[in-house]
Amino acid sequence: MPGGSIYVQQDEKFTGSSPQWYYEKFWREDARNRQRSRIVKAVAGFVAGIALALRFEVALAPLCGLVLAGVVAGADWWLDWRSFRATAVWRGRRRGEVITRRLLRRALGRQGYHVLDGRAIRDQASIDHLVIGPGGVWIVDNESWSPDTEIATYAGRLFFGERYGTKVAKPLVDTAEAFAELLTRETGIPVRITPLLAVHCGSLPRGGAVAAEGVTLLKPRLVAREIKSSRETVLSDEQVELLARTAARELQSQRS
Structure with a gap:
């Protein structure tokens, strides 16, 4: 087998025919869509932060919007990362x-x-x-x-x-x-x-x-x-x- 050993059986999780391989492939290919979605959520968080600041008469409304946008983007990234990491054992990346x-x-x-x-x-x-x-x-x-x-x-x-x-x-x-x-x-x-x-x-x-x-x-x-x-x-x-x-x-x- 090219690039392999005749004495060591290859783990199908690392070959191009396994569900694990396709899962990682589609995850990487979907990165741009996830980034776009995160930007949209961050913008919504920015608008919501400004609206809340104005509603409660908090000074520096734009700063409040930026803070909430950062929190939303960070939380969205963490949830994405957590869902991917949860598959690590199935993908053969952790024991x-x-x-x-x-x-x-x-x-x-x-x-x-x-x-x-x-x-x-x-x-x-x-x-x-x-x-x-x-x-x-x-x-x-x-x-x-x-x-x-x-x-x-x-x-x-x-x-x-x-x-x-x-x-x-x-x-x-x-x-x-x-x-x-x-x-x-x-x-x-x-x-x-x-x-x-x-x-x-x-x-x-x-x-x-x-x-x-x-x-x-x-x-x-x-x-x-x-x-x-x-x-x-x-x-x-x-x-x-x-x-x-x-x-x-x-x-x-x-x-x-």
Whole structure:
């Protein structure tokens, strides 16, 4: 393959045939339209600023108009930038597990929780994060879909657009059960693991979370909050430490 390696498979996200490539292409081509729209909004803000200054008899009405125009233009730029950045994981420009790891450690690290990253049962299931704390045990995986993919539930079933979500949910539920079985067997502590899926790109319902088929899908910034919402203490400090040590010993690190 020209410009590539016969030993390293190319990621289709960076080729000219992928939805990600076209998304970036159209985003760049639409820059001029966004700039024109921003100018129109800034002018409207300028006029509104002058009108408000005159209405409330504020001195230096033109300056008030310029300030409001700047605020409107800045806010419009920030919203555009934020919407584009929200697709970074889907476009392959950022790694979802790195983002979620930072969020988990920042929110849970000093509250008695252990966060183990990149864990697997040899030749079986693997996940991005294993969280063990007073409220229980969770596995957290990371996924992303195109920005227009609607993630919803109907009659207890999970959907991604018009497609059933069972192929996404079931492997994560099976992985949680496999991890729980291993930890229970090795520690003698009855363990139930709750599977969570951090969604880095895709359209979630209002509130940023949805649950179905045994899995809760939510925005990455809500994962730690979901974990901490379990206020019931089901594991003692000694049990948390034992489970964390056992997981570190028995579960293979994917970085090894």
